[in-house]
Amino acid sequence: MIDTLINVAFCVSSLVTVLMLLLPSQYDPRHSTKSTRPKTSVQILVLGDIGRSPRMQYHALSIARNGGQVVIIGYTESDPHPDLISHPNVTIVPIRPHPAILQTSNKLLFTLYGPLKVLFQVVCLWRCLAYTTPPSRWLLVQNPPSIPTLAVASLSCFLRQTRLVIDWHNFGYSILALKLGPNHPLVKVSLWYEKIFCKSAFAHFCVTDAMRSVLKQDFQLQAPILPLHDRPASHFSPIQDADERIKFLASLPETKEICSKPIRLRVLVSSTSWTPDEDFSVLIEALLQYSKLATSNTDLPEILAIITGKGPQKEMYMQKIATLEAAGKLKKVTIRTAWLSVADYAKLLASASLGVSLHTSSSGVDLPMKVVDMFGAGLPVVGWNRFEAWPELVTEGVNGMGFGSADELAEQLAKLFGDDKKLEALRVGAQKESTRRWDDEWNPIAGKLLGLN
Template identity: 80%
Template sequence: MIETIITIAFVLSTALTVLILLLPSQYEPRPSPQEKPRPSVQILVLGDIGRSPRMQYHALSIARKGGLVVIVGYKESDPHPDIMSHPNISIVPLRPHPAILQTSNKLLFATYGPLKVIFQVVCLWKCLAYTTPPSRWLLVQNPPSIPTLAVASLSCFLRQTRLVIDWHNFGYSILALKLGPAHPFVKLSIWYEKTFCKMASAHFCVTDAMRSVLKREFQLQAPILPLHDRPASHFHPITDPKERTEFLTTLPEMEGLRSSLDSGNLRVLVSSTSWTPDEDFSVLIDALLQYSEKAVSQPELPEILAVITGKGPQKQMYLEKITALEAAGKLQKVTIRTAWLTVPDYARLLASASLGVSLHTSSSGVDLPMKVVDMFGAGLPVVGWNRFEAWPELVTERVNGMGFGSTAELLDRLVELFGNDQKLESLRAGAQKESERRWDDEWDPIAGYLFGLTESQ
């Protein structure tokens, strides 16, 4: 009997000790009566901070309004220069997971996936509960939702922090692209996302269509606030054609094409892609291949320089395909180049190009590509995949852009616009008009008011 009591006492004391060790530090101490509290916000990105423009814009808006910001995420590429230099913003980098846990193989994913999640749970808990100071708010980018939402919910509960989820898309819909909608992991992901999102005090989402889904299918009771993406201040149009040409001549990708640019027989097409399955890059390659064939027989069609920016898992596969087409002489009137530019140079490229292309197909149908917002901010007209519900929330057909739903339709758009300067310039005028709608105008009355940084909604 005594031994049983001692054993129970030992187990309980051990469990209590572990619990105390795992508890995060308490919420921020109260300021003195003379000290005015400054709103503090942690921003969690389970991805590359430098390739998460919307979350960087959140950070800059909070900091410029006087709030204190801590960004937690992977630091794989350079964030916006203002993020690095602003005194109210600090970055806590997450430790990247071992390369061996990254795989595109469905069979290996079933084994490596859970191991990767366990690794991320440990790293996230350490950052949210110990490494970072307590904050009033935690703003979480979703997706990815696993394991972010669960760890963030527990940390916020213990630290008396208010959780806000910023919905860019749905995690389960992206997972379904890899595993299929009927896979058990996808069904588990649906349950997980719908369960833990209810822990949030408020939600932002990128479209009105997404708000309807969150309200109807997720049955959320907390406020759901549509916060449409808008361009930041470093994206702006270049209205002088001479200035656009001067910038383009400085690009290494222009090598061998400057005579065509000077003669007016070159159009610069820009596409930013994540090189993932939800952006089928073969649609653009096939359209450019067919355009080249047409331009050979129709001399009035100009040459194209296609500059592709971005990083992702399928990049090498497509580069090999492009190299093979070039070697076979099938891209006589088209040059395809990849580039990774600084933030200012990327903004100037968009403002100097002839046309932007978006291949974003939307796994959920209710999210929108941030790249199109940036293109509009730079006054660049856009052609994009339009076979999803939320597309009209961003693009007004034949005013600032045009949609397509197949390789053939994309080819028709390229021939129509590059073969008619008047139509292209009309779309550019519409895009420049769209560029007047800015991030701060959208953010201040919604997120700024929620975080207590602006006085009225």
């Protein structure tokens, strides 16, 4: 009996010793000398493609440029911002992508594969946050996705004595509801999960004042909630010279053929992630209606619609567009897709006639960053406006216009492209909006919290 107890005690003590040895190291500012110590150290976690997460890249650049040390963790499916790659204060740590077999749009398979995908992500995230990267003073987490990000980040921060800050772009449960429906049990579990784990954060950023109200009232958060509105980065800027705009459009492989024709043309740009929260069929239907109007009304110009971005529903919509073109239903309308570098995308926005946002907002309190980029380039916008936070971004009739259906969008396209004065008035308003920049918003809010100003 005594021998058995001794063996059990030995096993338990050995297990405890192993666990103690495997615990991640804690943050300690004394580990660096004053001469080498940065103003602060920040990990930024993006459970998504870093290159397609502009707001988190802007966070990283602002921290680095103000003397902080940044480790940004995420998928590396596309090229990040060039300044992020070249900055000596920035380190990019890639997350291993989950197996392709676990990605599905089928509801039944999603409920089966989902737990396996989450388990794979838990292992990869824990390895990155607890062992691959050194401990930092702060961990800034993009939300959504919230599962499993918030749980893993909360545990890592607890063990490493790191302060957790959540940057709310939207709500994870509302995104999940688009796929499964608002009454699905997994959506309710996701909401509960999000409300529980977000309470471990030291502070919160959010993209709108309306979102702050939801976090305060519905999530009952006690930590500071700081609205940090999206603003354009410095590489987005208006192009005042009309000839320079035409020259750039003529240089792009996707647009040079039609831009070289002697026709009256308006260039429409829409950036989309080709996901269910952006109903691209609204734009297609509006362009079909415009085609009919322009065919009978010679005062209306031709439209070149350039669609940028990558996403799961792209091929489905491209097949639909090809079918409509083959049937001759898109007369005086040409649709092209493009995937551009950061610099060329900024120039495209500055060279276009009008931007279109199809973002419908799963929560009603988030905002499309693509509109911010368009304003940064001095490009007026028409966008889906049937959600609460829209007026925080667009001033109706000054720098843009809202719509709630394909009919309304077609009507606005005909109105603006048929009257140069109305379009130019919106451009003036958008160029005025372009003076409001990311650093002006970030420094007194995020910079102050992180001790960088």
